Amino acid sequence: MKLLNTTTKNNVLQSMMNIIEDKRQDIIKANKKDLDAFNRDDQALYDRLVVDDKKVDGMIQAIKEVKDQDDPVGNVISDTTLDSGLKIVNKTDPFGTILIIYESRPDVTIEAAVLAFKANNKILLKGGKEAVNSNVILEECWHKALEENGLSKDWIKLMHINREETQEFLRNPSEKLDLIVPRGGERLIDFVKTHATCAVLISGRGNNFLYVSEHADWDKTKKVLINAKTDKISGCNALDKVLINENLPNFEARVVELANTLGSHQVEILTDAKVSALLKDLPKVENEEVWYEEFLALKIVLSSVSDFDEAVEKINKYSGKHSSIIMTEDTDEAAQFMEQIDSAAVYQNASSRFTDGGQMGVGAELAISTDKLHHRGPLGLKQLVTNKYYVFGDGHVRV
Template identity: 70%
Template sequence: MKLLNTEIKNNVLRSMMRILDGKRKEIITANQKDLDLFDKTDRAMYDRLIVDDKKVDGMIAAIQEVLQQQDPVGKIKTEQSLENGLKIENKTAPFGTIMIIYESRPDVTIEAAVLAFKANNKILLKGGKEAVHSNIILEKCWHLALEENGLDTQWIQLLHMNREETQEFLRNPTEKLDLIVPRGGERLIAFVKEHAKCAVLVSGRGNNFLFVDKDADWAQSLEVILNAKTQKISACNALDKILVDVNIDNYSDKVKELNTILKDQGVSVVVDSKVAEVLSENNVVEDESIWYEEFLAMKCVVGAVDDLESAVQKINNYSGGHSATIMTKNKERAMEFMDQVDSAAVYLNASTRFTDGGQMGVGAELAISTDKLHHRGPLGLEQLVTNKYYVYGDGQVRKS
């Protein structure tokens, strides 16, 4: 797709904001069809599927935020002049075609596409079948905005394929794909990585850990734990595992208090064998696989560790590499934890729920990347470009 100037891209976004507002009743009605067909027992997925007035307002706000950001394309990253007279600039450039595969959340059809479009990429959207009616009306809105501004609707396309067709498309795409971003659970990510032939930027599972150090402020720890675990269970930055240092003062009483507070909030608490010595009535971890699991539910595991080193080892072994927190008043130990834990975001005395583009100052985000190549953490507008070298000469030839 050709390079568009900033004003044309911004005009599309302005049109899209107006169209979404004008069609909000149609959008919510289409979404209700999806909700009526969905199994409400999967509360986390159901919550992600809902589109109401507040959610439409959020879509419009996300576009407004991207509208106000600088165009990320064509920025000079480095420049130098060589002795032979060549002038070299390293500039940002679009990826080309980005395929975004996601589950449940219709707002991704807006928030992911607006970022990729402003970065001058063509976008292929593969939403889940559970949101098909919602996504179709949102794609229609995109097409109206593009057509209003004289652009081809192929800039943003919704793909209608089942699992087998998606698998074949990943293996043998009918057009050039430059990047695939899967947004969803571990099975989706594994499926894409197995079959894709181009670069895959992984938005990894959460399975986030919090370590209560022996020098933690206990009252503060409880407040952070409750926020991270219960504020939004369907988010990838929600808390799943809590590790408590056995050397903390009044360890047994504190573990009992933690258990009571979590259960009072409706959280199911599973414990390891060490914590079971104190909480004998709780279910005990029976299979190691639970330590790898992202719950997306009112459920957590509470485990005991002997020291910071043991906590770091356990987190690096089992976590999704997304977010991890240490609660402590010991700054030296905090820095050791933050340096040694292998996660995209590490926290001192704060909730993992802040791993979010808007909360971290990045703005609207496409996903939270747990990859280490290209970019790690929130994928905002500036991260949806690659680079390109511009070399300016005047007849220079290489002689050696």
């Protein structure tokens, strides 16, 4: 793959910013076609689909932020000269061709492409059918930006194929793929992992947990919990499950208070363990599958645990390994929790809504990786490169 210089890449991104601004109303009109055709039964998916002036501003800002970041390609990781005189340089290198599969959010068509391109990767975008009109016009914008700068449209391509054709492409790709990022449900992820012949980086579900320690500050707890649950229900960083230590001072009164507060925010509550005895009028968790579920709705589970170890065990068993929170004023307890919890992001006394590239200082993100190879957490520009060893000799042979 040809390596583009930084100036060329940044020129494409500047062109794209200008084009999106010029095409602003056309983009919003195309999105309205998608919204009009969408069944609003799934409010979270609908929210992700919307493109308005604010969302267009966000697209432009995401491109600007990536444009302003340093080029991640060709940076020296290590430079060593051995006693033999052999010089070994390890440098960052593009993946090659990335395929991302995602639902609904048209802004992914911007963020995924800008990150992949700045990191000198080609990208194939497979959006959902619910966003087809939005994605088509955004692809047209990308192609115009590339052509204005003398580059092939092949750098950024939207895959105009249906679900069955996508599955066949994964089984027998018509072009070389180097990395696949599936952003969707367990079935999609399992299918990709089963059939992919290249590296797969998992962008997992949320199903995030908050543990209320007996050492928690109650006012902080309510503030963080409500934000994590209600700020944006369609976000993969939204809260789904709350575990309250039974030794929390005024446990019974505080459980009732929390239920009332959640109710005032129209949050549906499911109960379990000792919480069920205190909130008898509310429905109980019916089966274990609920504990694995990511709600993406104004819905939450309130449960109790007897101690710290039970909380850790339950979170590691059921969570999506995305984000987990402990509310505690005990710093040693917080450190222990953060070390033992198997999640991409662990928090003390802060909302899980911060698990986001922009909020974490990464900038635009391709996804939130819940994988452990090669990166975990927000996939920003610096994470869309691999590495390569450059070895310089002078007739060296191994003996």
